[in-house]
Amino acid sequence: MGIGIVYRVGRKVLGVLATVARSERALMAEVLAPRQGNAVLRRQVARVRHEPTERAWFAALSASGCASQRVCTRSTGAPRRSHIDIYVWRHPMAADLEQGTARAAQGMHFDASLDCWVVDGYAEAVAVMREPALEIPLLPLPAAHLADSEQATLTPLWKQAMDTPLYSSGKAHRRLRAQLRGPFTHDAVDRWRPTIRRVADAAIDACTPCGKLEVIEDVAGPLLRQVMAEVVGIPQDRRAEFDLLANASMDAGKLATPQWSSAVLVEAARAVEQLGDLVHDLLGRADELPTGSVLARAAARRGADGGLSESELATNVRSLYTSGVYTTVFLVASAAYLLFCDEDVLREARRDDTVIRGVVHETLRYACPAVETNIRRATRDISIGMQTIRRGQFVRTAVLYANRDPQRFDAPDLFDHRRPSQGPSLAYGVGPHVCLGNHLATAVAEEVLRALAQPRRDVRLDTPHPTFHRRAAIPVMWGPDRVHLKLGPN
Template sequence: MTATHDAVTAAERCTPEFRRDPHAVYAQLRETAPVCPMRPPHGNETYLITRYEHARAALSDPRLSKDMYGAMDAYRRIFGDSSVALDDNMLNSDAPKHTRLRRLVNSAFTPRRVQALGPRIEDIAGTLLDACPAREPFDLLPAFAFPLPIIVLCDLLGVPPQDRSHMQQLSTTVAQTGFSEETKRAQQKAEEDLHAYFTDLIAAKRDRPADDLLSALTAVRDNDGGLSENELVSTAFLLMFAGHKTTAYLIGNAVHHLLSHPAQLRAVRENPELIRPAVEELVRYDGSVESATFRYATEDVEYGGTRIPKGALVQIALSSANRDPLKFDAPDELDVMRPGNAQDAHLGFGHGSHYCLGAPLARLEAQLALTGLFDRFPRMTLADPAGEPRWLQVPFPAFRGLAELPVVLDPAK
């Protein structure tokens, strides 16, 4: 694909070549079309922002709205009607509604609650690794990277153990990216099932509250009252959906890149305190969220000399912004000791008022998952170190993750 100021089709962003190495394409776009018009399959006029400076500004620009009700026709063309009931949450709203919802959820989803999960995350990781074969190749994604965050989220929300495999199945179906009628029907059914499930679970928590986040959310109040019934259901869905695949793919990407960069892995293993900046660098280098969720222009706006007309959708390529050489030295190199590897340097968790609410939990899960994995299996290797990794083939880049991650935990000497 040659980056020009002509519109980029979604298909060009989803070829096997692009999925294998989107960073080369983004590098071209940053130089030749940093704010690039697109022709996505849903038919809505869309612009792609790729430079760090523009991306950071756009993420907190009040002229770029997150309120789906202001662009309902475009929303329905992309997601259909069934998602509306599950999307009445802070991710899809602007101030003052966003401010109110975020304040209420923050009051229940506290740093203390997140940090208290540490021992439980370590236990879950250990139990999952107990069930993995040590000497033969297997796929680490379904055995470890995917079940770990779904179990953590179910514990956090208070989903009963017998329902957790069902939750994983529904969450995976909703997260499918595609525009085929078959995909839309499957997503609609899963969304309806999730709405019904969380409605019943919230009613149960209200009658019999427990020490979990969903019980806390049903009870939380401020001067404006509490969360409405639909806001509660939608918030539970958001926490489950947003925290599952993103963390799973982050763990998978991180393991793959550390195994592919043995000097970086050795540095982390020799100095355990590096795990925190290492996770920040891994999020910057190849995080699991390639593009931020949709925004739309409430008026004509201009970035990088390109006019984005009122009503157009805006996609912000976080993966591209995090490899911008105007912000990061040698951005295509993985460096766990990168100077200034602070949490607010990269845009992997967003920026501004919509900064990822679950970022502290995702960081903790990634840190403990990697530590537990490499402490227990220091000789772990990719099953085929010389082979090409197989990345997700999706019709619209939202997640950045591996389709599989074959490894050997303890290869024979």
């Protein structure tokens, strides 16, 4: 008990130090996250010891890493172009980026301190994402930091990730994507757009009487929960229950953070079991499922060769819902901020709502919600450009940097919604693991911004202005904490 108290106190102290003091010691803690990830992954190929202090530093990191944000202004002091500093981890480019200066593209290099390849060039990132010999391995559980009972409970939940497209490969991967992609194609998403716009309009109108709204809490969050429930196939009368269970199941990901406890694990395991029961029940009520949804399509193919089992369906419905809600929300918030912080762009969008498409696509490049892609491991020796990645080595792809590669993009640190196409953003990835919901996420952001930019609503940016952070709960994601807007007449 005494050791536990000392550990908890020490972890909180580390968290405060890492958050408040941007010292070299705190910066070194930030380096430990990739290093810890590599060390844990290496358990799959070699035994590695993990000291309790590593977990404490990792917890401190989860509560810290953030990106500073500042707004360039005109002489009048009105917000104009937003300059958002990139902050991923401390490697040789970080100092230049934090000062907003130009950088020379390195493309990729092996970082001995991180014990992995770091990819930050656009062309190299594309090659990495398309390379089938670079697998996305599932992190094994840090058994040394779990009680036997915790490990026994958590292991089955952890292994369910292998039933999702992200952690599968080859035939298994292609089978999962083929069974799940139906509601996420271009044509299917176009059919969802009227629903998205209707929900967005209703959420904004509900805030009109008070004259203000916060994009994440009042619009993006509620809209995404409703739209994603519709897309995966949850009937209206079961959505509150499903959302509660999906959120509880996600709490298993709090391992090694200050929010972790045995009670959290018990609730997560119970939620996963109840979600399985809920999906089983819904498949027996096929006529009540939303048309065109994941579950409706699965119910229609029930019993066919190659179809998903109920367990696979439950895992993927939960995964699609939570990832759709908790990643897209940062895209919507970032795009809203970049639209409303520039009066010229906002005037254009109010005259011509096709401008919104350019704003969203440039947001995906300039303020990419993904800090990095999932870590990859080479299953054999491969060559990327002039470099050779050896079998068993790990690769981390810094998407935020790659999306501002001066070798690919002109004036990469300038937000330009009319930028001519110089290659797609890497926010959704490319290759076999490209985000399944990329068309839907883009459509949600576009429809929300179109609704907000309607001249009759006279929406304007309000204070306090947002700060862009890495998210403690989802460390690979990055975005504004809040975006406040005013509605109605000045």
